[in-house]
Amino acid sequence: MCFQIENGFELLNGEKSGARRGRLTTTHGTIETPVFMPVGTSANVKGVLPDRLLQLEAQIILSNTFHLYLRPGHDRVKSFGGLHAFMNWKRPILTDSGGFQVFSLSRINKISDEGVEFSSPIDGSKHFFTPEKTVEIQEALGSDIAMVFDECADPNADESYIRESVNRTFKWAKQFKQAHTRPDQMVFGIIQGGTSEYFRKESARQITSIPFDGYAIGGLSVGEPFDITIGTLEVTTPHMPVDKPRYLMGVGTPEMIFNSVERGVDMFDCVLPTRSARHATLYTREGKIRIKGARYKDDPNPVDEQCDCYTCQRFSRGYLNHLYNKKEITAMILGSIHNLRFLTKMMGDIRKSIEEGRFREFKEQFFSLYR
Amino acid sequence: MCFQIENGFELLNGEKSGARRGRLTTTHGTIETPVFMPVGTSANVKGVLPDRLLQLEAQIILSNTFHLYLRPGHDRVKSFGGLHAFMNWKRPILTDSGGFQVFSLSRINKISDEGVEFSSPIDGSKHFFTPEKTVEIQEALGSDIAMVFDECADPNADESYIRESVNRTFKWAKQFKQAHTRPDQMVFGIIQGGTSEYFRKESARQITSIPFDGYAIGGLSVGEPFDITIGTLEVTTPHMPVDKPRYLMGVGTPEMIFNSVERGVDMFDCVLPTRSARHATLYTREGKIRIKGARYKDDPNPVDEQCDCYTCQRFSRGYLNHLYNKKEITAMILGSIHNLRFLTKMMGDIRKSIEEGRFREFKEQFFSLYR
Numbered sequence: 001m002c003f004q005i006e007n008g009f010e011l012l013n014g015e016k017s018g019a020r021r022g023r024l025t026t027t028h029g030t031i032e033t034p035v036f037m038p039v040g041t042s043a044n045v046k047g048v049l050p051d052r053l054l055q056l057e058a059q060i061i062l063s064n065t066f067h068l069y070l071r072p073g074h075d076r077v078k079s080f081g082g083l084h085a086f087m088n089w090k091r092p093i094l095t096d097s098g099g100f101q102v103f104s105l106s107r108i109n110k111i112s113d114e115g116v117e118f119s120s121p122i123d124g125s126k127h128f129f130t131p132e133k134t135v136e137i138q139e140a141l142g143s144d145i146a147m148v149f150d151e152c153a154d155p156n157a158d159e160s161y162i163r164e165s166v167n168r169t170f171k172w173a174k175q176f177k178q179a180h181t182r183p184d185q186m187v188f189g190i191i192q193g194g195t196s197e198y199f200r201k202e203s204a205r206q207i208t209s210i211p212f213d214g215y216a217i218g219g220l221s222v223g224e225p226f227d228i229t230i231g232t233l234e235v236t237t238p239h240m241p242v243d244k245p246r247y248l249m250g251v252g253t254p255e256m257i258f259n260s261v262e263r264g265v266d267m268f269d270c271v272l273p274t275r276s277a278r279h280a281t282l283y284t285r286e287g288k289i290r291i292k293g294a295r296y297k298d299d300p301n302p303v304d305e306q307c308d309c310y311t312c313q314r315f316s317r318g319y320l321n322h323l324y325n326k327k328e329i330t331a332m333i334l335g336s337i338h339n340l341r342f343l344t345k346m347m348g349d350i351r352k353s354i355e356e357g358r359f360r361e362f363k364e365q366f367f368s369l370y371r
Numbered sequence: 372m373c374f375q376i377e378n379g380f381e382l383l384n385g386e387k388s389g390a391r392r393g394r395l396t397t398t399h400g401t402i403e404t405p406v407f408m409p410v411g412t413s414a415n416v417k418g419v420l421p422d423r424l425l426q427l428e429a430q431i432i433l434s435n436t437f438h439l440y441l442r443p444g445h446d447r448v449k450s451f452g453g454l455h456a457f458m459n460w461k462r463p464i465l466t467d468s469g470g471f472q473v474f475s476l477s478r479i480n481k482i483s484d485e486g487v488e489f490s491s492p493i494d495g496s497k498h499f500f501t502p503e504k505t506v507e508i509q510e511a512l513g514s515d516i517a518m519v520f521d522e523c524a525d526p527n528a529d530e531s532y533i534r535e536s537v538n539r540t541f542k543w544a545k546q547f548k549q550a551h552t553r554p555d556q557m558v559f560g561i562i563q564g565g566t567s568e569y570f571r572k573e574s575a576r577q578i579t580s581i582p583f584d585g586y587a588i589g590g591l592s593v594g595e596p597f598d599i600t601i602g603t604l605e606v607t608t609p610h611m612p613v614d615k616p617r618y619l620m621g622v623g624t625p626e627m628i629f630n631s632v633e634r635g636v637d638m639f640d641c642v643l644p645t646r647s648a649r650h651a652t653l654y655t656r657e658g659k660i661r662i663k664g665a666r667y668k669d670d671p672n673p674v675d676e677q678c679d680c681y682t683c684q685r686f687s688r689g690y691l692n693h694l695y696n697k698k699e700i701t702a703m704i705l706g707s708i709h710n711l712r713f714l715t716k717m718m719g720d721i722r723k724s725i726e727e728g729r730f731r732e733f734k735e736q737f738f739s740l741y742r
Contacts, residue, residue: 042693042694042697042699043690043693043694044694044699044701045701046699046700046701047700047701047704048701049681049701049704049705050685051681071693071696071697072668072689072692072693072696076668076669076689079669080671080687080689080690086687086689086690087690088685088686088690278700297443297447298447298450300451310420310422314421314459315459316451316457318443318447318451318457319414319451319457319458319459321443322413322414322442322443323413323414323415325442325443326413326442328413328415328417329417329418329649329700329703329704330415330416330417330418330419330420332700333418333420333700333704334420
């Protein structure tokens, strides 16, 4: 099966496993899916310059409405020619709507159907986000994909609150779609509903009734156990259109990625690869290692022997052990490059395995080593 | 005048200004002088990876005996194939002897003619450096240029102490030369003597009586006023052989570099370009700027319009202002690349001006803008 679909998403290849091989065309280029998006919260991927991101085959990066609105301000970014020019990144950018950050990083003063009043974590100043405001911000940033403003409710909230929140997310999604004007910017809706099968279905029904360019599953990166996350995903994806990209927000461990790809997810993002690298945890085919450990002091091998990244091609575990123990910035740079490449390479291998109809086999092979 | 001299130093071109254009050939390549050496204290230039250093035309970097002896240990570096292999730097490396660091960074327990007993600033453990020990360390590291172990005395010490210290530095220099075995490693002597004309002359006479591959002027980067430093330099260089490279240790401001080149100095190193960059001070042709300042928030220009570095070719002052104010690692990387390139470019321009016999003119032109 191979068919062209509107809005730039083309499903190249499905599998009985459920895994999908696709291609998403945006204003700044084409993205092969499934894809992992490195996170560049404040208009930069911490420690990894644009040319390195190209080198490690990052196809698209994620940046953040909430952070950029607060600093340096979306109007300022616009005056620099938009986010692509500001940060010198010529490939696609997806901007998160700020929904998740408003609820996780700021003090909420008031949530109503109109929007959210919150205090800036920087200086305590008051701000008000509405769906229309987050359209304005993201259109100013000029990302290739804008995310609707949603409410990311506490999954432990009671049923009546989840209901209210799901309905509000639907209302906001309609308003967002209505207010959106940039023809060169795609918009993705976000399905919420906590960990309730009922509300996930309900939210999926609501959000997918709006003709967005893609659909995301939000609220599943807030620390629930693996089984709950996968269970929630499993009851949600069957209610999403097959012909649009599906994005599982904030999720990026190899375990979650493989299991989500198997359930038909196309896009992922996560701060973990770079955050872990800054804290000396590096990915290898055999699992994560704590590179500061004494066992690596004399290790002449690269972090991962099969990795083709700048770091693994040039430096030993022993050298990284030294740099991390000395708390050198250089350690964080080298570690971040490696961890990002580990994931982009893994995604490339996943794509290839889907093309060749052997995704499950590859998954099994991957986890025979990785733990 | 152009003549070939032993030990790899070739003086291409002198000038009545006193400035010299030379070429130093080492095991890992040739260095055009006058040269600025970026500092990679702990086997890395903080935040700037080897390929970037090549890109910004770093010809040689400096690394540190004292730091590498303590961590990760010189034997460990040797087991990784030496410092070049350990840090993946294929061009020349100069290693400081540890003299300056023993006296500035550790608690000294005892100085005698035998050597220095000191406590590690990391864990308080006791160590003993002798000239022979610092030969052993530097031969293990495998740098292209090793520096003799010297005593970097407090310039405010009384005359009898300076005398003792100068004589000890001479004694240690002879022992160092005697103990040194690696034929692929050059050795530079270090002239001390505080700010006393008498003792500088005396030290120069002593140290240059030993046939080293080059001669350094130590003890002049410890915070004396500009005039004192230049005055001391002025009474020292006339007592140094013209046919050997001259290295002013730890000095790297544009003011000091131009004035020292004019007094016949060939080599410089300084942590300032990278340290300043980490603290948001960037070099421009018009002087240093504090990039975090509000005046740069909306500035679409590069840090320096005439700079060809990775940073200036891609990013605005406004973007750097944003990154620095957000305390992003990326800011430190971009700033360090720029500051180092600013100096390597300045040195290239200095070399060209000497070749063309217009060094003084160039100096005047440089400082008509730079302040």
